[in-house]
Amino acid sequence: MGQKPKASTDLKVLPGANAEYGTKDYWQQRYLQEPDEVYDWFKTYADLKSLLGRRIGSKDTRILMLGCGNSTLSGDMYDDGYKDILNIDYSDVVIEQMRQRSRHQHMMRWKVMDVRELALEEGSVDVAIDKGTLDALMCEKGDVWEPSDELCKNVGRMVSEVDRVLASGGMFIWITFGQPHFRKRHLERDSWTVDVERLNNGGFDYFVYVATKPQRCQ
Template sequence: MSDRVLPQKNEEYGSKEYWDQRYNLESEEQSFDWFKSYADVADLLREIVPVKSSRILMLGCGNSTLSQDMYEDGFKNIVNTDYSRVLIEKMRHKHAYAPEMEWHEMDIRDLKFETDTFDVAIDKGTMDAMMTAKADVWDPPEEVVQNCNREVDEVLRVLKKGGVFIYLTFGQPHFRKRYLERPETTLEIRKIGEAFHYYLYIVRT
């Protein structure tokens, strides 16, 4: 990754302005995956989402190849969202060969979809970007708590009964469970990796 697309401060990862600048149409960066390619988690995702016609919401898609890889694996019904307009236009153009996929400029804390419209929602590190404010990780700022809870509340609203929210992150359970646990849902946590662990949080409605 070019140094010129890296933020000067980690908290810029939570800024829309940073992402618009990074995803500028003239940027040299074609794609970037924060961690774990689709190949690394494909077997798990196929197990969790056995029906390939499922309607899938990709939260904060960025320029990751995850949607493209899932599409090529047979998951055609993917709706991608990101709050960078620059990025969405770029990705819509790049994936013109895949007309079934949708691309929407949208804030994951305020989804513009009807209630009960998706079978699956996937967050691959997007919530993490909202947690980059300088603070004690054991006692995050109220803004971070509100933002993360708003995302989860919105995701659960747009999921159908029996739907599943999949969140892939490096964040350990004692830092993430507080946002994901709800009385009306079940939470499963799977640890991935050997020397350095990632976590797959599976929230079922």
């Protein structure tokens, strides 16, 4: 399997402005600069294992990892028994890096795809997981209480696409540092219900938003 990738700590990969986190060019360049590294925003699988196991249930679940980047989350979930995982990212650089890195995980899938325009069939996913992608789309200058129309449009496109591809009874799990009064409004849909869990990490809170679609009768 080779040498284990190392976590990125090099400050040269940080953007000049937070808004760059929402651009494809920034991520392409970052992944080119750190081809052998991994980076996990917010939480690792060890931190989330209990919550995900309780929420997801069956390990046969069809999982979509949104904006996978070079996170260890899907690889660790795969090793724990979740074999049906599709990882997507709009960076072809990181998708190829991760495909090569996970060659030993034979059922793992990697595709270049924009989360705002999912090339997936309606109802084809049981659980969609986002750990940092929506947050990247929300990086901009301005008032966090009054996000721009462009930000709301991009976030709305992603959330609507997730809604479309989720199956009956499916879940969208979003891990973020964003507090409910800033984040929950972006998930409001008639098609699902949303609840929030709080994760405390030494005094700093993270939040897990779970949007669940109702189970349709057969």
